[in-house]
Amino acid sequence: MNTLGSGLKIIGSGTAIADQSLTNQDLSNIVETSDEWIQSRTGMRQRYICSAHENLASLGVKAGQKALAMARLQPEDLDLIILATSTPDDLFGSAAQIQGGLGASRAFAFDITAACSGFVVGLNVAAQFLRTGVYQRVLLVGGDVLSRWVDWSDRTTCVLFGDGAGAVVLQRQAQDNLLAFEMYTDGSSNGCLNLAYQAVSQRLTAGKTVAQGTYQPITMNGREVYRFAVAKVPEIIEKVLFKAQLTTPDLDWVILHQANQRIMDAVGDRLGIPSEKIISNVGQYGNTSAASIPLALDQAVREGKIKEGDLIALAGFGAGLTWAASIVRW
Numbered sequence: 146m147n148t149l150g151s152g153l154k155i156i157g158s159g160t161a162i163a164d165q166s167l168t169n170q171d172l173s174n175i176v177e178t179s180d181e182w183i184q185s186r187t188g189m190r191q192r193y194i195c196s197a198h199e200n201l202a203s204l205g206v207k208a209g210q211k212a213l214a215m216a217r218l219q220p221e222d223l224d225l226i227i228l229a230t231s232t233p234d235d236l237f238g239s240a241a242q243i244q245g246g247l248g249a250s251r252a253f254a255f256d257i258t259a260a261c262s263g264f265v266v267g268l269n270v271a272a273q274f275l276r277t278g279v280y281q282r283v284l285l286v287g288g289d290v291l292s293r294w295v296d297w298s299d300r301t302t303c304v305l306f307g308d309g310a311g312a313v314v315l316q317r318q319a320q321d322n323l324l325a326f327e328m329y330t331d332g333s334s335n336g337c338l339n340l341a342y343q344a345v346s347q348r349l350t351a352g353k354t355v356a357q358g359t360y361q362p363i364t365m366n367g368r369e370v371y372r373f374a375v376a377k378v379p380e381i382i383e384k385v386l387f388k389a390q391l392t393t394p395d396l397d398w399v400i401l402h403q404a405n406q407r408i409m410d411a412v413g414d415r416l417g418i419p420s421e422k423i424i425s426n427v428g429q430y431g432n433t434s435a436a437s438i439p440l441a442l443d444q445a446v447r448e449g450k451i452k453e454g455d456l457i458a459l460a461g462f463g464a465g466l467t468w469a470a471s472i473v474r475w
């Protein structure tokens with residue numbers, strides 16, 4: 146029997162942001178919008194987007210290196226790399242590119258796709274390998290480059306998204322610092338938020354066709370997604386708290402997917418959690434999809450806000466529709 150026990154802990158975090166900042170003023174030169182509209186509806190002031198010199202794997206490698214440095218580990222110490230993304234550089238998966246870029250030669254690597262819930266889903270998936278003792282150390286990367294897939298002429302979506310990657314290192318230990326998790330999917334509302342493949346039928350030979358189209362830019366029913374988030378996120382946080390035998394005042398911090406400041410405020414109001422406990426950097430980075438929770442987490446850790454022993458509720462939500470939450474002790 147393994148003496149390390151059947152729990153896990155996050156022992157390092159790191160982030161990488163894209164190389165170009167894009168302000169609300171810049172956006173007003175692209176579509177009919179204004180700094181005032183974007184800030185008042187979303188809380189966003191700027192976001193970062195990748196030039197052609199950068200990609201998801203390069204961001205993931207940088208974030209992973211920083212997380213490993215905080216954890217005082219070498220890439221060869223990793224047993225597993227999980228990449229949560231909806232925008233891989235390669236549809237066959239980009240986790241292997243990150244494994245190669247890091248030189249994590251012992252680690253198996255695979256991608257998971259759960260849009261803006263991806264990081265929390267990845268955390269809960271990683272925990273299964275650690276709790277069973279199959280692996281000792283896992284690097285979880287959440288990253289997206291949605292700027293590739295935004296319709297830059299659609300002001301209802303192009304103002305919202307930014308690019309980036311965040312990573313955490315998880316290590317097996319006796320005590321379990323993942324206190325509880327919950328995950329949900331509502332596929333009946335799948336049409337609310339899509340980055341869908343559109344097939345175009347092409348004749349191959351007599352009586353045979355192939356469907357060779359392309360992915361279409363993001364489409365979103367913003368009001369529906371807003372309603373969904375404000376209803377489901379407080380509910381799932383209450384459920385994970387109940388599972389962990391905790392109540393909202395026990396929480397030191399709440400880190401929600403950084404989709405919109407108004408969503409974060411509404412969730413805080415519904416749960417009766419003071420705004421100082423709800424970590425937000427949406428003004429700086431916009432909605433970076435699977436990267437948004439680790440970006441906010443790492444920033445709060447490096448600023449010294451989050452301290453050893455703090456209790457944190459994490460909640461992601463988005464396309465699928467999916468929503469997921471975890472209670473973590475730092």
Ligand code: ACO
Pocket residue numbers: 177178179182183186187260261262300301302304338365367368370371404405432434462463464
């Ligand atoms: N600039 C100026 N005006 C705009 C813009 C813009 N960028 N975008 C929309 N408008 C206009 C609309 O055309 C509309 O005009 P009209 O009244 O003349 O028709 C008006 O502003 C209001 O539009 P609404 O869509 O009602 O604006 P709302 O207050 O709902 O805010 C928003 C829109 C910010 C998108 C909001 O609905 C939202 O945040 N929804 C959630 C989105 C979200 O979180 N998505 C990501 C999920 S995560 C993932 O999985 C990727």
